[in-house]
Amino acid sequence: MVAAIIDAIILRVVVAPVGFIFGGLGMAGMMTGLPHRGLRLFGGGLTFILLLFGSWLYEAFMESSSYQATLGKMIFGMKVTDLNGNRISFERATGRHFAKWLSGMILGIGYIMVAFTERKQGLHDLLAGTLVRRS
Numbered sequence: 755m756v757a758a759i760i761d762a763i764i765l766r767v768v769v770a771p772v773g774f775i776f777g778g779l780g781m782a783g784m785m786t787g788l789p790h791r792g793l794r795l796f797g798g799g800l801t802f803i804l805l806l807f808g809s810w811l812y813e814a815f816m817e818s819s820s821y822q823a824t825l826g827k828m829i830f831g832m833k834v835t836d837l838n839g840n841r842i843s844f845e846r847a848t849g850r851h852f853a854k855w856l857s858g859m860i861l862g863i864g865y866i867m868v869a870f871t872e873r874k875q876g877l878h879d880l881l882a883g884t885l886v887r888r889s
Contacts, residue, residue, distance in 0.1 A: 755865075757826030764825055765808050773801040814847040831889045839887070846882055853878035 816824045822833040822841055834850070836842050842850070857864020857877045864877030873885055 757824065757830050757832065760826035760829060761812070761824045762809075765805065765812060769801055769804045769808055772804055773798065810848065810851050813851045814844050817847040817850070818842055818844040827886070832886050833889050835885050835887055837883055837885060839885075842882075842884055846884065850878050850882035850884050853881040856881070 813824055817834040818841065820841070821828060822835060827833065834842060834847070836846070854864075854876075857867075860877075867880075868874050868876045871880070875885060879885060
């Protein structure tokens with residue numbers, strides 16, 4: 755869980771400048787009397803889209819790479835593998851990422867399952883056929 759928070763912070767730091775740029779342009783427009791609402795809306799929407807796509811690409815590329823982990827997982831010495839301990843493909847990492855949405859949408863029960871499954875798998879791991887292991 756802490757690894758996921760670290761990853762979210764890293765992603766936010768990378769995407770935040772976009773929001774600041776468009777938010778700043780919106781504030782400048784407000785001070786000069788120029789239309790500003792559209793810029794703020796555009797900046798917020800663009801930031802949201804970048805966060806969605808950025809989190810997917812970040813997780814899928816990192817977990818399918820030779821590192822087999824995001825930076826947050828690396829800090830805690832964890833790796834994502836298939837059920838046999840092998841590196842996962844980009845496609846499987848993508849499936850795991852989007853299966854996390856399902857784990858969260860059902861009141862977080864998909865994450866709580868980690869405490870009750872034999873191999874400590876969440877719903878997203880069961881669906882993707884993955885394990886998170888200590889290196």
